[in-house]
Structure formats: structure tokens, C-alpha cells
Amino acid sequence: MVSEDNLILALEFLTEGARAAVPRSLSRDEFQVESFQAETQRIHEKARDWTQGYGVQGLGIGEKLSGGHGTGELAMRVYVEKKKAEAKIKHQVPKTVKIPEIPDVPTDVVEIGRVELESFSDRVRPAMPGSGVGHLDVSVGTFGCLVRKRGTDDGLYILGNSHVLADSGLASPGDPILQPAKADGGNKTADTIAHLSEFVPFDFSPTGFPNLVDAAIAKVAEEGSVNPEIRILGKRPIGVSTALQRGMRVRKVGRTSDYSISEITDLHYRLRMSYKYYPDGRRMRAGLGDQVLCTRYTAGGDSGSLVLNDRHRAVGLHFAGSYSSSIFNRIRNVLDLLNVELVV
Secondary structure (H helix, E strand, O other), rough: OHHHHHHHHHHHHHHHHHHOOHHHHHHHHHHHHHHHHHHHHHHHHHHHHHHHHOEEEEEEEEEEOOOOEEEEEEEEEEOOOOOOHHHOOOOOOEEEEEEEEEEEEEEEEEOOOOOOEEOOOOOOOOOOOOOOOOOOOOOOEEEEEEEEEEEOOOOOEEEEOOOHHHHHHHOOOOOOEOOOOOOOOOOHHEEEEEEEEOOOOOOOOOOOOOOOOOOOEEEEEOHHHHHOEOOOOOOOOOOOOOOOOOOOOEEEEEEEOOOEEEEEEEEEEEEEEEEEEEOOOOOEEEEEEEEEEEOOOOOOOOOOEEEEEOOOOOOEEEEEOOEEEEEEEEEEHHHHOOOOOEOO
């Protein structure tokens, strides 16, 4: 049975090739040899047809399934929109992956449906996390939580997704953020609650998974117009946790599906996600790595929901899902890249 450490290394080499980032604790002298790096780059390029091909919705690590039941063995998972008969597959996923210096890695193809960017539609003042918000040119998403810039006292900010608050990076600082959002009848004159402050730009490199988050913040126009307590739950998050494991329960409150609970299935998920890239609506794919995959507990309009553990600590920021799964950014990556801290 292949160890999880070796699976993580194999996933990194397979998806990043010679650019693979190997943790110091797992590094070996062999990994630094030029011939090894050349070979992993060759493997990476050769595998691209089945790691990034049509219908592939991402890669990660999880328990291998047989007949819908767990086998107790970990495998590299290839997530697809829909499983097909082998005769209809142009680029089949190999049963095992061979990478020098690492034991052969088993694979498992898992159907999760098409992953898409993901509704409490009322106008509410003070507005609170879990209610609908959106950029003036975006239909709707979810108000994740309130944050402050680290080391400053210059006001409150709404934390959410870039594709909700910043129109996937096409918006400009100062643009209006509405509550309720446009899809829920909001308008610029009466419902502007905040203004876009900043967002983490997407790297649209054609290979690899360089992006860690889909995140943005908007500065609240009037502090009395917002409340840090999460809708339905009636309390603010009590802090942040980075302790995650497969099988762990998480929860969120979103604009569309309200309060719901899920279970983490993959801690090493990476995918290529389609985002609006041109003002006319044309899109490009950006690779996101270090994501967390869960059983489905969200719906369209829930993007931006803060994800919590059982102790009410923030662990992530939800941004996408399919008919069977939901995906979140790790909260530490979100807070560090935007240089903010939760209002607790």
C-alpha cells in the first residue's frame, strides 16, 4: 500500500513536472538531480491528456472505491464529469502511475459531475454573513464574513469570492457591491453596501495549478449597516483552524441552501476552473491547487460562504461545486494573500 506522503509527491510531480514543490520534510537528494527533473517533466507532459482532458474535473487523493464502497486503500483520484465505457474514452486513466523513486501509485476514477462556480435573497440591514451579495455586474453570491486589514484600524471589509465581488478580476477598486445582489433585485442607488477594495488576481498559465484562492474583499460603506454574526447561527466565528482531515464534518450558511453540513473527502484536490476573462464574457481556465473537496452541501449562489468546523472556527471559503461535491479554499491561504484577519 502506497503511503499518503508518496501519493502527495506523485500528485505534485504529475501535475507540476519539473516545477514541483517538494516539502523539505519529504525531499530526497534524488529529486534534485537534473535527470530526475527531466523525467518528471516528461511524465507530466505525457499525462496531460488524461489529467487535463475533456471531462476531467480535477485530481486529488482519497480512498479507492469499489462498487461504491471504500477499500481502505488510498489512491490518486481523477475526478470526471461522467464515467464512460472504456471503448468510448480516447485518453484512458492508467491503473497505476509510475514515477522514479516512488512506489507505483494506484489511481481511481470518480464521477462528481461538472464543477461550476456557485441564495437568501432578501434585503437585510444590518447585512450579515450568509446573505446574498454581489458586484454590480455579477448575478449573486454569498457574504462570507467580516474581516479587517492586519495591523490597521481603517474599517470593516466583506470577505467573499473574486468571481462574486470582483467579477473574476475584471472589476475596478471602488465598484459598488450590492445587498441584495442584482439577481435578487438589488440596485446601485438603494442597495450599495460596500465598495470593492482588492482581490487576488488569477494566474491563467496554461499548465499547472498556481492559484490558491478565489477571493476578494470589499470595504463596508457604513459600519452600522453590517453585523458579524452569521445568519441562522446567530454568532460570529470564534477564530481560525487549519486542522483538516478526511471524514471531518464542516458546515456553512449560504444565500441559496442556508445552513448545511458536509464531510471532507479529499485534502489535496486540484482542478482547472473556467473564469470570465474578457469583458464580453469569454472565459479562460485557471488552475487551482491546495483545495478541499467535500460531499455536496451547497448550490448556485452559495459561492463565498465561510466554511466552519464543529467548533465554529473558520476553515475555508467555498467557491465551487458539482451535483455531488463542493469545494473550498483553505482559509489560511485566503487570509494571508489578502493580508486580513477575521472579525471575531
